[in-house]
Amino acid sequence: MQVSVVGSGYVGTTIAACLADLGHDVVAVDIDQAVVDAINAGDSPIHEPGLDERIAEHAGGRLRATTDYGVLPDTDLTFLAIQTPSNADGSIDTSALEAASEMTGEALAGRPEDGGSQVVDEHVVVVKSTVLPDVVDARLAPRIKAHAGDRVSVAANPEFQREGSAVADFLAPDKLVFGTAPGDERALDALHECYAPLLEARAADGHDVPIVETDVPTAMMVKYANNAFLAAKVSLINDLGNVCKTYGIDTYEVADAIGLDDRIGAKFLRSGLGWGGSCFPKDVAAIVHAAREHGYEPRMLQAAIDVNDHQPERMLELLEKHVDVDGARVAVLGLAFKPGTDDVRNSRAIPVIDGLQERGADVVAYDPVATENMREHFPDLEYADSAASALHGADAALVTTDWDEFQALDDEFDAMHSKVIVDGRRVIEPQDDLTYDGLTW
Numbered sequence: 194m195q196v197s198v199v200g201s202g203y204v205g206t207t208i209a210a211c212l213a214d215l216g217h218d219v220v221a222v223d224i225d226q227a228v229v230d231a232i233n234a235g236d237s238p239i240h241e242p243g244l245d246e247r248i249a250e251h252a253g254g255r256l257r258a259t260t261d262y263g264v265l266p267d268t269d270l271t272f273l274a275i276q277t278p279s280n281a282d283g284s285i286d287t288s289a290l291e292a293a294s295e296m297t298g299e300a301l302a303g304r305p306e307d308g309g310s311q312v313v314d315e316h317v318v319v320v321k322s323t324v325l326p327d328v329v330d331a332r333l334a335p336r337i338k339a340h341a342g343d344r345v346s347v348a349a350n351p352e353f354q355r356e357g358s359a360v361a362d363f364l365a366p367d368k369l370v371f372g373t374a375p376g377d378e379r380a381l382d383a384l385h386e387c388y389a390p391l392l393e394a395r396a397a398d399g400h401d402v403p404i405v406e407t408d409v410p411t412a413m414m415v416k417y418a419n420n421a422f423l424a425a426k427v428s429l430i431n432d433l434g435n436v437c438k439t440y441g442i443d444t445y446e447v448a449d450a451i452g453l454d455d456r457i458g459a460k461f462l463r464s465g466l467g468w469g470g471s472c473f474p475k476d477v478a479a480i481v482h483a484a485r486e487h488g489y490e491p492r493m494l495q496a497a498i499d500v501n502d503h504q505p506e507r508m509l510e511l512l513e514k515h516v517d518v519d520g521a522r523v524a525v526l527g528l529a530f531k532p533g534t535d536d537v538r539n540s541r542a543i544p545v546i547d548g549l550q551e552r553g554a555d556v557v558a559y560d561p562v563a564t565e566n567m568r569e570h571f572p573d574l575e576y577a578d579s580a581a582s583a584l585h586g587a588d589a590a591l592v593t594t595d596w597d598e599f600q601a602l603d604d605e606f607d608a609m610h611s612k613v614i615v616d617g618r619r620v621i622e623p624q625d626d627l628t629y630d631g632l633t634w
């Protein structure tokens with residue numbers, strides 16, 4: 194199948210490389226020339242395990258990149274994987290996605306001045322971006338169809354991959370959700386054809402992937418409900434964890450026990466500093482905002498946000514029990530919002546660093562891959578090139594991301610001025626000569 198993917202960020206690059214791996218001919222379209230150049234040179238524009246190899250293997254073959262929307266009519270199906278960031282009030286900013294929809298419609302209509310060289314007979318545009326249930330039909334499809342007409346179907350296929358394991362998640366999904374307009378067989382057939390090689394590969398490994406066929410608004414609501422449920426699950430274990438801590442009980446022991454109950458499940462029970470990233474905070478805020486616009490107050494979801502917002506403050510309060518933060522040199526270990534990624538969007542390290550600076554600390558930060566991205570937030574912060582050098586001479590260290598390499602830290606603590614560790618991710622093994630405090634244990 195000929196597939197185009199518009200938007201080559203975390204999602205777009207992953208699905209473009211994976212679809213090429215599955216045998217499709219894929220063209221990635223992005224307005225960022227640097228991103229396009231990287232892919233064509235066989236390099237990944239983002240840090241994601243398994244992506245480098247796939248891009249290196251397929252670039253120049255089944256995978257190419259361009260800034261030219263004129264390639265769209267030569268493909269059968271176009272995914273839109275454009276960012277949908279939060280506005281200050283929690284609603285989502287769909288302007289970039291709307292612009293991309295407009296450009297997609299123009300290209301499919303074959304207007305030469307918009308990069309189109311031919312009028313397509315039939316085409317399917319699939320929205321991968323996460324948008325509220327009414328956005329595809331109200332704001333995206335009209336922009337595409339105004340130019341390209343009803344020869345083009347517009348469908349939704351929300352994505353459930355996680356950063357840090359995006360390739361593995363995309364290739365082994367728990368489910369696929371196909372949202373199409375009622376009776377739109379063209380869209381449904383195209384989605385089935387696109388995913389057929391993935392389903393065959395999973396079947397060969399003995400796994401059936403359930404496919405949920407539904408309408409477009411329900412497909413997007415599934416995406417929001419999925420993320421809201423997981424974020425709330427983490428907030429609930431953090432809330433319970435804060436209670437456990439007041440009794441001196443280890444929340445991880447409790448979580449292991451409750452996770453044995455099938456109705457609860459063992460995943461997403463790691464308590465600590467809370468959830469960050471480009472999606473949980475954005476998506477929970479968006480659904481809360483939308484609910485209020487419709488006159489409903491979503492109390493559980495707001496509570497999930499409140500608990501999450503408070504965990505960094507709890508970390509700083511714990512630190513204050515052990516050191517006088519004003520003037521202290523504090524090492525922050527971990528800047529990415531989770532391990533395995535260089536993404537710092539809404540990283541919990543950001544409010545922690547803000548809080549340290551407000552309290553007059555001298556902060557030194559380290560992350561194995563996310564330092565450059567964090568420089569955009571904190572250009573004047575001191576960045577160390579290893580955990581060992583961050584710890585050297587520090588009065589305390591805060592663990593903010595659960596990178597594996599922090600587990601191996603041992604003698605490095607000896608170079609600290611005072612060996613105080615506040616662990617927000619349960620990474621460090623407590624030792625007799627360390628003053629060790631966990632956030633919820």
Ligand SMILES: NC(=O)C1=CN([C@@H]2O[C@H](COP(=O)(O)OP(=O)(O)OC[C@H]3O[C@@H](n4cnc5c(N)ncnc54)[C@H](O)[C@@H]3O)[C@@H](O)[C@H]2O)C=CC1
Nearest residue numbers: 200201202203204223224225274275276277293322323352
């Ligand atoms: N990051 C993730 O792991 C996941 C993200 N999502 C959703 O997927 C969507 C995309 O997210 P990310 O990949 O993280 O965003 P991103 O910000 O990493 O990538 C967006 C890309 O679109 C490009 N772009 C912007 N306007 C364009 C235009 N008019 N034409 C062509 N390219 C354009 C940008 O240059 C950028 O490379 C969002 O709605 C997000 O909520 C869903 C599941 C997972």
Ligand SMILES: O=C(O)[C@H]1O[C@H](OP(=O)(O)OP(=O)(O)OC[C@H]2O[C@@H](n3ccc(=O)[nH]c3=O)[C@H](O)[C@@H]2O)[C@H](O)[C@@H](O)[C@@H]1O
Nearest residue numbers: 352353354355356427461462463467468469470472530531
């Ligand atoms: O819509 C999205 O973008 C994606 O959002 C999340 O994926 P992601 O944000 O990449 O990473 P997660 O592994 O879900 O972690 C999110 C945050 O929760 C935190 N977390 C996660 C699990 C846990 O037990 N405890 C915990 O604090 C992580 O540290 C991280 O800050 C969802 O897990 C994906 O299914 C979804 O596709």
